[in-house]
Amino acid sequence: MASHVVGYPRMGPKRELKFALESFWDKKSSAEDLQKVATDLRSSIWKQMADAGIKYIPSNTFSYYDLVLDTTVMLGAVPERYGYTGGEIGLDIYFSMARGNASLPAMEMTKWFDTNYHYIVPELGPNTKFSYSSHKAISEYKEAKALGIDTVPVLVGPVTYLLLSKPAKGVDKSFNTLSLLSDVLSVYKEVIAELKEAGASWVQFDEPTLVLDLDAQKLEAFTKAYAELESSLSGLNVLVETYFADVPAEAYKTLTSLSGVSGFGFDLNRGAKTLELIKTQFPTGKYLFAGIVDGRNIWANDLTASLAALESLESVVGKDKLVVSTSCSLTHTAVDLANEIKLDDEIKSWLAFAAQKVIEVDALAKALAGQKNEAYFSANAAALASRRSSPRVTNEAVQKAAAALRGSDHRRATNVSARLDAQQKKLNLPLLPTTTIGSFPQTIELRRVRREFKANKITEDEYVAAIKEEIRKVVQIQEDLDIDVLVHGEPERNDMVEYFGEQMSGIAFSANGWVQSYGSRCVKPPIIFGDVSRPKPMTVFWSSLAQSMTSRPMKGMLTGPVTILNWSFVRDDQPRFETCYQIALAIKEEVEDLEAAGIQVIQIDEAALREGLPLRKSEQAFYLDWAVHSFRITNCGVKDTTQIHTHMCYSNFNDIINSIIDMDADVITIENSRSDEKLLSVFREGVKYGAGIGPGVYDIHSPRIPSAEEIADRVNKMLAVLDNNILWVNPDCGLKTRKYPEVIPALTAMVNAAKLLRAQLAATQ
Numbered sequence: 179m180a181s182h183v184v185g186y187p188r189m190g191p192k193r194e195l196k197f198a199l200e201s202f203w204d205k206k207s208s209a210e211d212l213q214k215v216a217t218d219l220r221s222s223i224w225k226q227m228a229d230a231g232i233k234y235i236p237s238n239t240f241s242y243y244d245l246v247l248d249t250t251v252m253l254g255a256v257p258e259r260y261g262y263t264g265g266e267i268g269l270d271i272y273f274s275m276a277r278g279n280a281s282l283p284a285m286e287m288t289k290w291f292d293t294n295y296h297y298i299v300p301e302l303g304p305n306t307k308f309s310y311s312s313h314k315a316i317s318e319y320k321e322a323k324a325l326g327i328d329t330v331p332v333l334v335g336p337v338t339y340l341l342l343s344k345p346a347k348g349v350d351k352s353f354n355t356l357s358l359l360s361d362v363l364s365v366y367k368e369v370i371a372e373l374k375e376a377g378a379s380w381v382q383f384d385e386p387t388l389v390l391d392l393d394a395q396k397l398e399a400f401t402k403a404y405a406e407l408e409s410s411l412s413g414l415n416v417l418v419e420t421y422f423a424d425v426p427a428e429a430y431k432t433l434t435s436l437s438g439v440s441g442f443g444f445d446l447n448r449g450a451k452t453l454e455l456i457k458t459q460f461p462t463g464k465y466l467f468a469g470i471v472d473g474r475n476i477w478a479n480d481l482t483a484s485l486a487a488l489e490s491l492e493s494v495v496g497k498d499k500l501v502v503s504t505s506c507s508l509t510h511t512a513v514d515l516a517n518e519i520k521l522d523d524e525i526k527s528w529l530a531f532a533a534q535k536v537i538e539v540d541a542l543a544k545a546l547a548g549q550k551n552e553a554y555f556s557a558n559a560a561a562l563a564s565r566r567s568s569p570r571v572t573n574e575a576v577q578k579a580a581a582a583l584r585g586s587d588h589r590r591a592t593n594v595s596a597r598l599d600a601q602q603k604k605l606n607l608p609l610l611p612t613t614t615i616g617s618f619p620q621t622i623e624l625r626r627v628r629r630e631f632k633a634n635k636i637t638e639d640e641y642v643a644a645i646k647e648e649i650r651k652v653v654q655i656q657e658d659l660d661i662d663v664l665v666h667g668e669p670e671r672n673d674m675v676e677y678f679g680e681q682m683s684g685i686a687f688s689a690n691g692w693v694q695s696y697g698s699r700c701v702k703p704p705i706i707f708g709d710v711s712r713p714k715p716m717t718v719f720w721s722s723l724a725q726s727m728t729s730r731p732m733k734g735m736l737t738g739p740v741t742i743l744n745w746s747f748v749r750d751d752q753p754r755f756e757t758c759y760q761i762a763l764a765i766k767e768e769v770e771d772l773e774a775a776g777i778q779v780i781q782i783d784e785a786a787l788r789e790g791l792p793l794r795k796s797e798q799a800f801y802l803d804w805a806v807h808s809f810r811i812t813n814c815g816v817k818d819t820t821q822i823h824t825h826m827c828y829s830n831f832n833d834i835i836n837s838i839i840d841m842d843a844d845v846i847t848i849e850n851s852r853s854d855e856k857l858l859s860v861f862r863e864g865v866k867y868g869a870g871i872g873p874g875v876y877d878i879h880s881p882r883i884p885s886a887e888e889i890a891d892r893v894n895k896m897l898a899v900l901d902n903n904i905l906w907v908n909p910d911c912g913l914k915t916r917k918y919p920e921v922i923p924a925l926t927a928m929v930n931a932a933k934l935l936r937a938q939l940a941a942t943q
Contacts, residue, residue: 180500181543182234182467183227184384184419184443185332185507187532188241189694190219191514199242199698202269203277209269216240220318224327226533231540234380234417234467237322237329238315239507242269243276243697246297246342247285249334250275253365254311257285257301257346267311276697278880286344287696287879289789291386291422293474293510294745296696300339303349308361310368319376331373335385335418336362336407337399342387356399363403367410374414382417382443386506388433389423389445391795397432408438417467419443421506422474423793424451434461441465446487447472447505453487457494466495469505471538476511476691476705476747478530479538481558485545492546502543508532511747512691512703520689524568525707527561531691565707566751573684573709580759588807588814589842594869597844598904600818604778605731609939610893610907610932611662613872615825615847616735616781617674617912618652618667619921628672645670646723653727659925660933663731663779666724668914674737674783675745679704681716682764685746696879699915704746706757712764715771722775731821734772734780738824739765739808744786755804762811769813773820781823782812784841788826788834802837809841821845823870827911832860835867845870849910850896861899871900874910875928881916883924889931902939907932 189195198215201207220240227235241248251272256262259282260271276298278284286299315331322329340362345353373381385400404418416439425433425444430452433442444452446469460466468491470484492500514533518526530538541554565571590597631641652667671677679685685704692700717734725732739761748757765782772780787805792798813822824841827849838846850858850873861867875892876884889907896905907928913921 179543179547181232181539182501182503183232183236183536184504185236185239185509186223187509187513189692189700191517193692193700195219196698196700221325224322224325227536228327230536232536235327235329236332237318238331244297245334247276248314249339250300251312253362254309255300255302255306278882280882283882284880292789292793294695294789300343301346302343302355302358303346303353308365310365315369316372316376319378330380330382331378332382332384335383336366336403338385338387359399359403363406370410380415382419384419386421388420388425388429389793392429397429400432404436404438411438415440417441417443421445424449430455441467443467443469443503445469445505460495465499465501467501467503469503471504471535473504473506473508474510476529476531477750478528478558478561480562481555484542488546502539504535504539508535509694512693517690518688521686525686528565571708576709576711576760579763580756583759588811590814592818594844597818601821604819607662609902609936610905612907612929612932613663614665614909615912616665616668617914619916619918620914624648624669649724650727653724659929661929663733664728665733666720668735670720673701675704675742676702678716678737678742682710682712684708684710706746706748710760710764712767716768718771718775721772721777725777731779734777736765736768736782738782738784740805741784741786744790758808762808765812770815773816779821783825784809785825785827806837806840835860835865843869845906847872847908850874858899870904870906872906872908875907876909876924878909878911878913878916881920883920884927886927886930889928890934893931893935
């Protein structure tokens with residue numbers, strides 16, 4: 179009975195790590211307090227998996243921020259600006275790299291493949307000095323062993339680490355990070371030696387970049403790396419784990435030929451083609467870690483179908499070499515269904531969170547070994563049948579309306595330059611107009627008001643009065659700062675997706691279904707279980723109220739259909755694009771109601787457009803076609819004078835810039851500051867962009883406050899490649915996670931920079 183879990187959520191069932199981290203960052207608790215919470219969480223996770231019967235339990239999957247950052251720290255590859263001089267790296271440098279500090283910017287953060295999890299991008303160059311600077315992998319292995327649990331230490335694979343890195347500041351952009359492979363491997367050898375000495379019998383290398391379209395040179399790096407590690411790995415069982423997509427045929431051939439590797443892990447949930455490769459050419463005598471339980475979604479596994487698939491694999495690889503596993507780390511799903519008090523019993527029966535997926539893995543392993551739990555399998559079959567037949571899932575009118583969208587174009591009738599002229603006549607904005615992305619700080623008091631209203635501790639009138647007062651405060655702040663296009667601050671909203679999902683049909687919400695996005699930031703994804711529609715207006719009351727408080731343009735703030743889709747747990751019984759079209763129609767109704775209420779600027783955020791892009795190039799065009807179409811559906815019916823904005827954040831957009839242009843928004847605000855302004859390279863290379871654009875001028879995910887001069891310098895870099903009449907000045911993202919003592923001076927600097935540059939431009943003209 180061989181069972182394995184690739185990784186497990188680390189925030190805790192009640193977000194214990196989140197609160198411990200934020201308390202430590204606010205200097206309300208000590209490093210020892212934080213470490214105690216972390217130790218208790220790790221212990222409970224390992225014991226939970228051991229009690230469930232899992233044989234191969236992972237360790238070193240815990241992190242205070244991000245596993246790629248942990249690897250950078252392990253390798254001692256700290257950028258020079260953080261002042262690292264050697265020795266074991268402590269929390270001060272670690273969190274400075276992740277979040278920045280009063281004087282230093284953070285490292286770049288971007289999406290982990292096609293998930294909503296973020297990682298800190300390593301900065302490497304020919305002069306990077308590698309040294310073994312964090313013994314976390316060994317200490318956590320020993321920690322588990324002291325509890326009587328022998329774990330499989332997990333390391334980000336050396337080639338994946340280098341392929342996910344970027345050239346450091348000042349290093350030529352063409353620098354090949356793979357040239358550092360031997361230097362990196364010297365540290366990996368030290369880690370492996372210590373793990374062996376500590377008694378480890380297995381080690382897991384996560385190499386998910388093997389699912390990408392890699393050229394021969396990159397594939398050769400895998401061969402070289404594991405050949406060089408082979409003697410160090412002698413005496414250890416080695417698992418190389420892949421996930422998130424099919425492994426291409428050439429990569430599969432490279433992977434299954436690696437030296438010194440005992441087993442290979444594959445995502446069989448998203449890897450139907452890989453399944454065929456396994457059945458035709460799996461190496462004799464090797465372990466297959468079959469990722470049959472979905473680590474990316476929360477639907478209960480079809481145990482009968484999974485068991486049949488496993489039995490077919492058993493005949494290929496042998497009974498003693500087949501290991502039942504999750505498709506990827508469970509960190510991408512919610513923690514434990516046992517904590518759910520909000521979901522009704524019917525929907526709850528259709529679901530499996532991380533804790534339940536561990537049980538599914540064990541049940542499948544036991545069934546494969548002839549110890550099938552008939553009652554458990556029968557209950558699973560009944561739940562699946564209930565979901566298929568439930569009248570709550572299907573709305574024929576919605577399905578008919580969404581189906582009618584296929585094959586149509588849904589574009590605004592007038593081109594963007596003509597629309598911008600019409601909008602400028604109406605809005606009369608200055609050169610380099612300033613705005614923010616939408617949210618303002620969510621204070622403890624504000625959260626308390628929302629919480630008490632949900633718990634019926636205050637009346638609706640009291641709630642509306644409190645939110646109205648908060649909006650008035652935010653409007654006044656922006657007017658005092660002299661911001662040009664205002665937002666209402668979103669005080670009524672818990673989350674940019676959850677807020678809308680709660681007001682749509684076909685979507686359910688958990689009470690504690692939190693998933694880590696980055697650092698301490700957690701989101702509670704909606705559960706799209708049925709056809710989606712909008713019973714009534716969702717934002718018109720608050721936006722109209724806010725507009726009545728000012729003569730300046732007030733943005734209506736919406737989340738776009740692709741982002742709602744990609745940041746939800748999506749039904750798996752119909753194609754994703756069908757669900758997206760349904761959401762697009764709901765948002766379209768809201769856009770048109772906002773326009774009718776007199777809102778002249780409407781922002782439809784598509785923060786997750788890039789995130790949903792398939793990892794394989796052959797599948798990308800189809801996704802981009804329906805994703806861009808979905809956005810256009812939302813606003814194709816508005817007047818030329820209504821200005822449509824969209825916002826995107828923390829992804830590499832350069833390779834999809836033409837699709838972004840095809841979205842046909844009037845203005846796009848987009849992350850720029852934390853990624854070393856690489857977005858601007860697109861325009862340096864000759865891409866013509868005629869719509870309004872606001873590349874973010876400062877990083878809101880850092881507590882650091884920029885100066886007006888620094889922001890002006892950043893805008894000047896933009897002006898070198900973008901026309902001044904299309905450029906907007908705005909932060910990178912929403913301000914909800916920041917505090918007012920950070921927000922006010924940062925926005926003051928932003929507005930002052932815009933005014934300074936307007937004066938300079940006027941003088942030169």
